[in-house]
Amino acid sequence: MATTSVSVRIPVPPDRVWKLIGGFGSLPDWLPYIPGSELGEGGRVRSLTDKEGGVIVERLEAFDDEARTYSYSILSAPFPVTAYLSTLTVHEDSGPGASRVEWSGTFTPDGVDEAEAVGLFRGIYSDGLAALQSVFAG
Template sequence: MKKGETGHQMEVMKAPLRVATSAELDFSANAVWKLIAGFDTLPDYHASITTSELLEGGTVRKIGLTEDAGGGYVVERLVYFNDETKEFSYKITELIDCDFPLRNYQAFVRVEDLGEGKCRLNWGSKFTVEGASDEEGDALAKAIYQGCFDGVTKVLSKK
């Protein structure tokens, strides 16, 4: 060991990635909000989510993933909710039997009224990636949100 070395490697903290996606939908902001605002409604519109169980008075959800999505469970805590501005935010607090590579994950969701029965659904997040490349983490987050956009469109098109 050279003079001044401690024998410990400093852990390099990676800056969190930020992903922001949005989709313009041919549905009213109220219709989209009514579908997504319930913290346990993901299985109603996302094909990769099999179950959602509310815990701790509805502020925590335990969602089950399909085998195609990696299986296991993701536990998320609602950290912000505003019915008036149609936005909410949640954090992943625990992974159970799940190889999900996104860590320190917090998502941000907002529905914007565009008038004439249209809205913009914004779904974004910040996180670090573990066990995969940043590019893979970015692609995974975008695929999850695309599943939300597709599912909302599919469900609301049937009404």
């Protein structure tokens, strides 16, 4: 089992960040490489469309609005991993009105070595959180 985690500080209150990213279908609102998200199964499954038209299907595994966190697994995707579980959390950061957003994942590499799989998801998380920072920079 491999794991990786990326976090970023955003100088806005955690509730404001969570309002944007806390919905399971909200990725297109802040993640430019995912322009489409359709919810199914009562909002527990999302079908994401990437810029190239590829589809990623994920299941919501846990959601805690009060703690500002949710976890999801991948049902189908073109990634070289199995047993994928990821968590997105908005923490209160030190200092008034600041947040720390953490995106982490655990998975088993499938057909690639651990370093390659970790690098893939570290890149996805880093790029995503950089995009999130830019939403609040303006």
